[in-house]
Amino acid sequence: xxxxxxxxxxxxxxxxxxxxxxxxxxxxxxxxxxxxxxxxxxxxxxxxxxxxxxxxxxxxxxxxxxxxxxxxxxxxxxxxxxxxxxxxxxxxxxxxxxxxxxxxxxxxxxxxxxxxxxxxxxxxxxxxxxxxxxxxxxxxxxxxxxxxxxxxxxxxxxxxxxxxxxxxxxxxxxxxxxxxxxxxxxxxxxxxxxxxxxxxx
Numbered sequence: 001x002x003x004x005x006x007x008x009x010x011x012x013x014x015x016x017x018x019x020x021x022x023x024x025x026x027x028x029x030x031x032x033x034x035x036x037x038x039x040x041x042x043x044x045x046x047x048x049x050x051x052x053x054x055x056x057x058x059x060x061x062x063x064x065x066x067x068x069x070x071x072x073x074x075x076x077x078x079x080x081x082x083x084x085x086x087x088x089x090x091x092x093x094x095x096x097x098x099x100x101x102x103x104x105x106x107x108x109x110x111x112x113x114x115x116x117x118x119x120x121x122x123x124x125x126x127x128x129x130x131x132x133x134x135x136x137x138x139x140x141x142x143x144x145x146x147x148x149x150x151x152x153x154x155x156x157x158x159x160x161x162x163x164x165x166x167x168x169x170x171x172x173x174x175x176x177x178x179x180x181x182x183x184x185x186x187x188x189x190x191x192x193x194x195x196x197x198x199x200x201x
Contacts, residue, residue, distance in 0.1 A: 001070065001081040022071025022078045025128075029066055034135035034162075037170055041200035044129055046080045048197075051125060051188035054088075055118050062087040062101040062111075064124035066131065091118055104144050105137040109152045110182055119182045122191065126156075126177030133170060134162050138178075154180055169196035 005016035025043065029035065035043070047069065054061065063084060071078040087101040098114045100107075108123035110116040130138050138157055139150040156178050158171055173196045176186040191197070 001083045018072075018081075020070040020072050020081055020083075022073045022075075024067050025069040025071070025080060026066035028071075029131060029135065035132045037133065037167060037196075038200045040129060040132040040170075041197045043080060043132060044125070045192055045197050045201050047082070047125055047128065048188045048192035050082045051121055052192060055121070055188055058090050058092065059085075059088055060091050060097070060118040061085060061121050061124075062089070063103055063106075064121055064128065065103050065106045066128060067103075104147050105139065107148075107151065109154070109180060112148050112152055117182065119185045119187075122177050122185055122188060125188070125191065126174050129170070129174055129177065130156075133166055134160070167196065169194075169199075172196070 001020065002018045003015060004018065005014075007014040007016075047064075051061070051064070061082070063086075064082070068082060068084040070081050070083055072081060089097075091097065095117065097116050097120075100111050100114060102108075102111055102120070102124070106124040106127045108116060108120040111120050127137060139147050141147040141150055156175065158166075163171070173186075173191065173194045176194070177191055179185040186194075
């Protein structure tokens, strides 16, 4: 989301941004329960393009989720904008971060442990794709503690009946984005070039 102006007075900061009237990506998921693969790929290429950009500027978001993605307008082909950089920070190459930020369903296992880098955003993108295709997050439970234990333990589940109808290519990309080995986890740029996305956009 573009920021046009910034003002402050003795009491407040004022940030003037572009107006996005199309609602959250989360709302679109709720309206449809889940999205078809072609539409999901179109959404992911926009998300991954943005993540590629801010990672190239050494910025890690740390709270990527459908609620933090707004459509510019209600038109069918409206651009999708990433918002809420309140937990983001600049990072240095090979720097390891420790403070845990994020929303429980989308948080990477290494963030829970407290030793991570910008690849935590890629895990969150993988969870977003998972939710787009089936309508629910990969790890659920009775409270945050149980969910965090499942995230740390893994693996990413694809056993439910609906996954029989999802292409192997889509599942392959999610596994690359949610690889527990962060050195092997795909980058945003490489993910955007994945055959599953490129064959659908």
